[in-house]
Amino acid sequence: MANDRRGPRLPERQTTVRSELKAILHEGPFTTRDLSVRVGVGEKDVAMHLEHIARSVQASGERFEVEPPRCLACGFVFKDRTRMTKPSRCPRCKGERLAPARYRIATTRKTPRPDADATRV
Numbered sequence: 001m002a003n004d005r006r007g008p009r010l011p012e013r014q015t016t017v018r019s020e021l022k023a024i025l026h027e028g029p030f031t032t033r034d035l036s037v038r039v040g041v042g043e044k045d046v047a048m049h050l051e052h053i054a055r056s057v058q059a060s061g062e063r064f065e066v067e068p069p070r071c072l073a074c075g076f077v078f079k080d081r082t083r084m085t086k087p088s089r090c091p092r093c094k095g096e097r098l099a100p101a102r103y104r105i106a107t108t109r110k111t112p113r114p115d116a117d118a119t120r121v
């Protein structure tokens, strides 16, 4: 796996990682771990990028979808989580075997709406 984390953190690299993530997310859903492996940055960095991507995709007529984390022991779903980081244990049964959240980008608008584009000529 290409996992070069020694180099300096250039803004260009940040941009590249983010666009890579966006491209990959269209094939999703993926966990932050999956994404971390695919783009070669740590899971915390992936989580940070995801928060930006979640906000930015809406502007392009796409939807950022989150499949919430779930407790494997009792089935509790972490629906109210808004952060992209992983919960450590289940609040209901205190179990620590959790299925991580998965993320994807869904295209919600296949054909451009005339009313939205008309003003941008």
Ligand SMILES: [Zn+2]
Binding pocket: 071, 072, 073, 074, 075, 076, 090, 091, 092, 093, 094, 095
């Ligand atoms: Zn549980």
